[in-house]
Amino acid sequence: MSNVINIACIEDEPILRQNLSEILRDSGYSVRDFNDGAEALEYMQTVQSELCIPKLVIADINMPKMTGLELVRRMRTIGSAYSSTPIMLLTALSKAQYQTKAHDLNVQEYLLKPIDYNLLLAKVEQYVGPAH
């Protein structure tokens, strides 16, 4: 179990969330999915076990309750556990202003939908290593 790599997947579109989780799980990763940023943040604030802490966050930006950018901003202030967690924003928003904000929040990847999923898996492996 110690080899499990947890990935948090936050997407408000249910089919896309389900597909994304399935693609990652089928590739051997452990995925915990959330409907929006608030749900994900609540989980991150309460989870204690090192095994359950996400090693990578893949999030949409435009979501109800809490946007992906707000989630990242708050995540970075929770504590050392999330201060350098790699983050990939997977979004339909192509405006430069969002990309700049993401860059300022130390977001590693800003990927535009629809994404090439082979590329996505390559990026995931780049940040957290291959799944076991």
Added chain:
Amino acid sequence: MLSIIAYYSTHLYTLVLLICICYIISLLRKNYSLKERNEQMSEVMFITNMTSALSDVIRDDKDVKDALHCILSTVRDLLTADAIILLKYRDGLEEILSISVKNPDNENLMTAYTMINFQENKNTSSIYVKSHKLSDNTYINTAFSFIWYDNIDIIIAVQFLMDKELKEEHFTEYGLSIIPALRGLIIQALETEKRRNIDNIIQAKNESDKKAIELAHQLSRELEYKQLQNDFISLASHEFRTPLAVIGSSLFIIQRNYSAFFNKIKEIATVTELQRYEELFHKNNNLASNMQSYIKHLSSMIDSTLKVAIMEEHGITSHMQNIQIRPILDAVVSKLEHLRNDVDIIIQDHSNNCYIRFDPMNLELVITNLISNAIKYSRPDTSILITLQQIDGILNLFVIDKGIGIPKEQRSKMFQKFFRGSNTCTITGIGVGLYLTKKLVEANNASISFKSRKNVGTEFRVCFDVVEDI
């Protein structure tokens, strides 16, 4: 008796004489007081009339100059003067504010005489008379009076053409004692004009403020509309991308599951079955790949539309820097070359690794648009030649295809927004790529041109200035 009669007769005579003297004195006194009263009445009536005229001017929004002229004419009639001239004097310049003359033929003479003589005693506050002999029995007598109003000298000149010189003792006789009242009225008229000017300025300012507020509202509405439009494009882009992402991810899962399923089948199928399944697998896989490439194509069209919309709203953002073209060209080619298996891409590089000044993101878009167009419109089993050529401080990028070309009569519309050649038929596109390309090239101080022959091909050429000192 006679002595008594003589005594009384003498006294009667004296008495009659005394009565006569008293009567004459009373007549003289009565006459004087009447004249004085008439003058006083005239002055009162004049002031009353003129105040009423000024009130009319204020109420009826008439020109104050009309009121001044009315005042001067009334006074001139009252005094039986030949002219009354009102002068303004400031910074060494005289200007006639108003004039009333009995005989228009004398206007120039009266004006000239006033102009010449008013300055002699202009600092005095009292009325003074200046006489000038025009001929043996004609004098021009001018009574000057001054008003210091709002840092300006105002001169009132009342003129009489007479056969004698007018002296100060004649002032009452000729009614000049009315001049102080006249001065008061002129000040009142000037005050009215000043107040009206201030009112006009305030009114103009209020109107200007009102217009500014209206304009601000209009601008705000337009900005709001632009924002809505911009939001709509962003929203539309978002709303298109999300379903495409769902389709793409679903297709990816289908392909992967099908591949896993096929691998399992391979273990249990007979050779004949395997051959059939393999054919089916490749056919389905090609269909899925086509769907994936159309998802990308649709996505890139959304990108172009959004970029044009943003460019038209905000202009092109260009962060120019010294860059080499080849690395960007290679990245674009590796991204696009899989789009057509029946079209080769050949690169000839004679750039000598020179640098150009261009925004890297803009350059990537320019090259992407040119090469993807070349790929899209190439005839099957042809090649696209991309050449980098440095000559005389200019780097030329040529993208040459053997494609359908552009009909001659449509070449002038090549860079127009939403233009698509009549021969593009089933080849997809919305006609914004080249429009965007030209705008980007020009925003980075480069130029773009093309040559084309229908059914032979098209050659695009982009010229960049080479950066000499790196």
